[in-house]
Amino acid sequence: MALGLCNFNKTGTNNNANKDALSNNYADLHEPLSFLQAKAEADRCLYCYDAPCITACPTSIDVPTFIHQIRSTNLTGSAKTILSQNIMGGTCSRACPTEILCEQACVLNVSEEQPVEIGLLQRFAVDSLFEKQAASQLEHPFKRAKLKEKRIAVIGAGPAGLACAHRASMLGYDVTVFEAKNKAGGLNEYGLAAYKMVDDFAQKEIEFLLQIGGIHIETGQKLGENLSLKSLCDDFDAVFTSVGLGLSNQLGINGEDDDRVIDAIEFIEAIRQSDDLSSLSVGNNVIVIGAGNTAIDAAIQSKRLGADNVTVVYRRGEESMSATQWEIDLARKNGVNFRFYSAPKSFENIQTHNSNTDTYTKTASLECDYMQLDDDGKLTTTGESYKLPTDMVLKAIGQKFDKSPFTELNIENGKLVVSNYQTSMKGLFAGGDCIASGSDLTVQAVEDGKQAAHAIDQYLSKNQYLSKNQYLSKNSNLSNLSEEK
Amino acid sequence: MANLNCKVAGIESINPFWLASAPPTDKYINVVRAFEAGWAGVVWKTLGEDPPVINMASRYGVHKNGNQHIVGINNIELISDRPLQINLDEIRRVRKEWPDRVIIGSMMAVIEEKAWKELAIAIAETGVQGLELNLGCPHGMCERGMGSAIGQVPEMVEKVTRWVKEVVDIPVFTKLTPNITNILWSAEAAQQGGADAVSLINTVNSIVSVDLDQMAPTPVVDGKGTHGGYCGTAVKPIALNMVAEISRNQPTKDLQISAIGGIETWRDAAEFIALGADGLQVCTAAMLYGFRIVDDMIAGLSDWMDEKGYASIDDFRGMAVGNTVDWNELNINYDTKAFIDPESCIECGRCHIACEDTSHQAIKFDVSKEGKRTFTVIDDECVGCNLCAHICPVPDCIEMRPVDNGLPHMTWPEHPLNPMNEQ
Ligand SMILES: Cc1cc2nc3c(=O)[nH]c(=O)nc-3n(C[C@H](O)[C@H](O)[C@H](O)COP(=O)(O)OP(=O)(O)OC[C@H]3O[C@@H](n4cnc5c(N)ncnc54)[C@H](O)[C@@H]3O)c2cc1C
Ligand SMILES: Cc1cc2nc3c(=O)[nH]c(=O)nc-3n(C[C@H](O)[C@H](O)[C@H](O)COP(=O)(O)O)c2cc1C
Numbered sequence: 015m016a017l018g019l020c021n022f023n024k025t026g027t028n029n030n031a032n033k034d035a036l037s038n039n040y041a042d043l044h045e046p047l048s049f050l051q052a053k054a055e056a057d058r059c060l061y062c063y064d065a066p067c068i069t070a071c072p073t074s075i076d077v078p079t080f081i082h083q084i085r086s087t088n089l090t091g092s093a094k095t096i097l098s099q100n101i102m103g104g105t106c107s108r109a110c111p112t113e114i115l116c117e118q119a120c121v122l123n124v125s126e127e128q129p130v131e132i133g134l135l136q137r138f139a140v141d142s143l144f145e146k147q148a149a150s151q152l153e154h155p156f157k158r159a160k161l162k163e164k165r166i167a168v169i170g171a172g173p174a175g176l177a178c179a180h181r182a183s184m185l186g187y188d189v190t191v192f193e194a195k196n197k198a199g200g201l202n203e204y205g206l207a208a209y210k211m212v213d214d215f216a217q218k219e220i221e222f223l224l225q226i227g228g229i230h231i232e233t234g235q236k237l238g239e240n241l242s243l244k245s246l247c248d249d250f251d252a253v254f255t256s257v258g259l260g261l262s263n264q265l266g267i268n269g270e271d272d273d274r275v276i277d278a279i280e281f282i283e284a285i286r287q288s289d290d291l292s293s294l295s296v297g298n299n300v301i302v303i304g305a306g307n308t309a310i311d312a313a314i315q316s317k318r319l320g321a322d323n324v325t326v327v328y329r330r331g332e333e334s335m336s337a338t339q340w341e342i343d344l345a346r347k348n349g350v351n352f353r354f355y356s357a358p359k360s361f362e363n364i365q366t367h368n369s370n371t372d373t374y375t376k377t378a379s380l381e382c383d384y385m386q387l388d389d390d391g392k393l394t395t396t397g398e399s400y401k402l403p404t405d406m407v408l409k410a411i412g413q414k415f416d417k418s419p420f421t422e423l424n425i426e427n428g429k430l431v432v433s434n435y436q437t438s439m440k441g442l443f444a445g446g447d448c449i450a451s452g453s454d455l456t457v458q459a460v461e462d463g464k465q466a467a468h469a470i471d472q473y474l475s476k477n478q479y480l481s482k483n484q485y486l487s488k489n490s491n492l493s494n495l496s497e498e499k
Numbered sequence: 500m501a502n503l504n505c506k507v508a509g510i511e512s513i514n515p516f517w518l519a520s521a522p523p524t525d526k527y528i529n530v531v532r533a534f535e536a537g538w539a540g541v542v543w544k545t546l547g548e549d550p551p552v553i554n555m556a557s558r559y560g561v562h563k564n565g566n567q568h569i570v571g572i573n574n575i576e577l578i579s580d581r582p583l584q585i586n587l588d589e590i591r592r593v594r595k596e597w598p599d600r601v602i603i604g605s606m607m608a609v610i611e612e613k614a615w616k617e618l619a620i621a622i623a624e625t626g627v628q629g630l631e632l633n634l635g636c637p638h639g640m641c642e643r644g645m646g647s648a649i650g651q652v653p654e655m656v657e658k659v660t661r662w663v664k665e666v667v668d669i670p671v672f673t674k675l676t677p678n679i680t681n682i683l684w685s686a687e688a689a690q691q692g693g694a695d696a697v698s699l700i701n702t703v704n705s706i707v708s709v710d711l712d713q714m715a716p717t718p719v720v721d722g723k724g725t726h727g728g729y730c731g732t733a734v735k736p737i738a739l740n741m742v743a744e745i746s747r748n749q750p751t752k753d754l755q756i757s758a759i760g761g762i763e764t765w766r767d768a769a770e771f772i773a774l775g776a777d778g779l780q781v782c783t784a785a786m787l788y789g790f791r792i793v794d795d796m797i798a799g800l801s802d803w804m805d806e807k808g809y810a811s812i813d814d815f816r817g818m819a820v821g822n823t824v825d826w827n828e829l830n831i832n833y834d835t836k837a838f839i840d841p842e843s844c845i846e847c848g849r850c851h852i853a854c855e856d857t858s859h860q861a862i863k864f865d866v867s868k869e870g871k872r873t874f875t876v877i878d879d880e881c882v883g884c885n886l887c888a889h890i891c892p893v894p895d896c897i898e899m900r901p902v903d904n905g906l907p908h909m910t911w912p913e914h915p916l917n918p919m920n921e922q
């Protein structure tokens with residue numbers, strides 16, 4: 015893996031920063047809350063009725079209840095409240111951009127200009143359940159319903175796939191998850207910034223999730239290579255695909271094939287998988303191309319790995335960046351520079367000859383066009399350009415869905431079309447980043463997986479009508495009322 | 500998940516949580532919402548003879564802590580202000596729609612046999628599983644010779660309980676007022692009268708605050724206020740004690756108890772059960788947070804029972820009763836000293852000033868050259884009162900360590916310095 019990076023080792027500057035400093039740079043971005051901090055923060059929560067923070071959470075976690083449970087020191091109950099809506103509440107509490115989700119909706123923004131730290135409280139509650147489990151073999155908090163003797167295949171063990179597997183298992187199905195890589199977790203394992211997911215949390219969470227039973231993960235199984243949609247659809251009662259976005263967009267500029275021009279994703283993955291950060295190399299003059307959170311993550315991580323200069327280059331202005339303001343500010347705090355209205359045009363190698371020593375030095379530069387918005391708001395080049403010296407370019411201009419194994423399916427705007435998670439192929443469901451509504455958020459992927467499991471359950475139980483007794487007990491209000499008349 | 504089923508005075512209940520007779524149980528819509536939320540039972544808002552009473556505006560005063568959380572409510576509301584027949588029809592309807600839930604009819608009347616008997620029969624005919632006799636309301640109704648006016652006189656408690664027992668064959672709960680000298684007198688009177696259970700406590704007579712602009716007690720009604728009934732977490736300690744007294748009193752130890760007073764969390768619930776409560780009733784917590792508060796009462800109690808290995812409520816019911824004794828039975832030779840953990844001390848100094856000003860000058864305060872503040876207990880001065888340990892904002896930072904003083908277990912009646920022992 016991370017071929018670009020390995021190649022880069024040969025030409026780049028070796029990373030001299032000492033190991034301790036590096037691991038410090040990659041320590042938890044947000045210090046977890048202590049018990050007292052959590053209690054004090056929980057006390058700030060007003061326990062709103064029909065709270066706006068619940069609505070703002072894509073998985074609809076009952077925030078006031080879980081915070082109330084921290085206050086009542088029912089920490090296990092608090093974690094259950096969270097996990098019952100979002101089985102990856104642990105990862106989400108670390109990775110969610112809370113500033114645009116739950117915390118943005120908190121009513122205390124108005125009264126105190128400071129929301130309740132919902133993300134940190136959520137992490138506190140889930141972590142304390144995990145700690146309790148590690149210490150005392152506390153049972154998994156969820157039980158499986160009566161087994162339905164039906165099997166579901168899940169393709170891709172990212173957050174969407176795993177959330178679907180867990181919920182499907184709860185609903186009584188047996189699930190096999192097929193994963194192309196040799197570790198499960200998807201971008202939780204390979205993509206989220208290292209300082210958000212310290213201590214191998216992604217794998218710990220998967221271990222927890224699998225405690226429910228009935229889920230079997232097969233790694234090294236790639237759809238389109240050693241797996242086919244057809245055989246899965248034949249072998250299983252339903253199939254859920256959650257393969258994410260497997261391909262990186264390309265710039266299409268001269269010099270892009272140089273081994274110093276790397277996909278940001280590969281760079282981030284190498285950092286996530288490294289046991290020894292000091293063995294990784296990073297350039298002195300790193301340029302990151304892009305405007306999303308991936309660009310920001312790659313820029314900050316380069317800086318923390320020891321790069322002298324890190325510049326984010328983006329063809330539009332700051333206001334058009336898809337990264338959240340909080341992330342952009344974080345990058346600035348980390349010393350990252352921004353060049354806006356700059357469109358990369360070509361990557362050039364430069365050899366300079368030192369006549370004193372008669373040696374050649376290899377440097378490189380990225381040439382960018384100065385851009386502008388014309389009167390119609392269209393982005394155009396000004397015709398002027400400039401060159402930035404660089405020895406490492408990270409491309410973060412987006413991921414795209416790899417359609418190749420799904421040619422028979424309806425695809426729109428490069429993603430799978432679904433209706434209530436059902437694709438155009440009977441029995442094949444999809445969710446997460448690979449569907450049209452995918453919003454590039456872990457928490458949305460989890461919600462997709464959970465809801466898809468229910469959609470699959472509906473689909474598989476479609477032909478079983480409720481017995482009369484079941485119907486009556488479900489509608490006891492009605493039946494009693496009518497009896498009275 | 501632990502089994503939370505329980506039986507109160509022979510009535511099966513899917514969990515111990517009932518709503519107490521009050522606004523939350525005032526009418527059909529509230530009660531149905533409560534059942535939907537998971538409450539196992541309700542004691543319907545107290546019914547009286549027609550014509551219905553008329554209520555005041557406003558009705559509540561509150562007592563808040565520093566975090567703006569309400570610790571107690573005081574109310575001047577009377578009993579149901581709707582016609583009797585409407586209430587009876589609604590009770591009948593909910594009983595039909597929610598057969599697995601409990602409805603207890605609460606009632607009060609003037610001290611006349613006919614009034615009690617007729618009302619009891621009318622309510623019992625709706626199909627309620629039991630009746631509760633409201634002998635506790637400490638405001639308004641008592642001025643008309645009802646509520647606590649009856650509950651404060653043991654002979655009357657016994658009498659009305661007997662009257663009702665004579666005409667109904669369902670369990671009768673006598674609801675006691677805490678506004679008395681000794682709860683055992685009224686509990687025993689209820690038992691004499693044939694009560695199947697006692698419910699306690701009703702509200703505590705109180706003035707919750709004074710409006711310093713209007714110079715009148717709150718709630719202020721057109722410039723004047725009156726004393727009302729206090730309830731909510733603030734009254735829990737009073738209720739716990741009264742429940743314990745009944746549980747450990749020989750004649751009443753088998754009397755069924757429906758415990759009420761300040762129950763807001765699962766922990767409160769567990770404590771009442773440990774002191775012998777058979778079922779629980781809640782009013783204020785629901786009024787402050789809505790019926791959803793029961794979610795965590797159920798979840799928390801069950802989680803805690805799972806952790807402790809209690810499979811059912813009966814597994815721990817009354818477990819603290821045997822350990823609740825008279826002061827005279829405590830070991831007077833048992834000694835403890837405060838110990839401050841310097842690692843966890845945040846140097847706030849609260850323990851020092853409390854001990855220095857109001858206790859035994861036993862916590863030494865030093866400041867090092869570098870400005871580090873240290874707090875150290877002087878063992879010879881510390882009497883083990885534990886005030887500092889309660890005040891310290893850091894849990895477990897001040898520990899009360901037992902001291903081995905070599906002295907035998909001894910109670911005050913056995914003590915040589917007890918003047919009674921000289922005779
Ligand atoms: C660098 C980066 C940083 C991010 N940071 C954040 C963040 O901080 N917060 C946030 O909320 N979101 C973040 N996101 C977005 C978030 O990670 C995704 O939205 C989320 O992971 C999508 O989940 P998924 O399950 O749909 O796909 P993925 O997580 O991509 O998982 C897909 C899985 O399918 C497997 N797979 C792919 N193809 C096949 C195949 N053919 N056969 C079998 N298996 C296959 C993959 O190996 C992978 O395990 C980030 C994304 C990136 C790229
Ligand atoms: C507004 C209000 C009205 C009440 N009305 C009645 C009543 O009609 N009958 C009754 O038996 N108790 C009544 N009570 C007392 C409650 O049933 C209960 O005993 C008391 O509030 C203590 O419980 P708590 O601390 O959970 O609130 C009332 C309490 C309040 C706050």
Ligand code: SF4
Nearest residue numbers: 059060062067120121
């Ligand atoms: S909005 Fe804020 S204060 Fe209200 S419940 Fe949510 S976290 Fe608590």
Ligand code: SF4
Nearest residue numbers: 522556557558559786
């Ligand atoms: S709660 Fe408020 S709005 Fe409702 S009846 Fe009482 S005073 Fe009126």
Ligand code: SF4
Nearest residue numbers: 844845847848850891
């Ligand atoms: S009260 Fe506790 S934290 Fe404060 S000074 Fe005393 S020991 Fe330290």
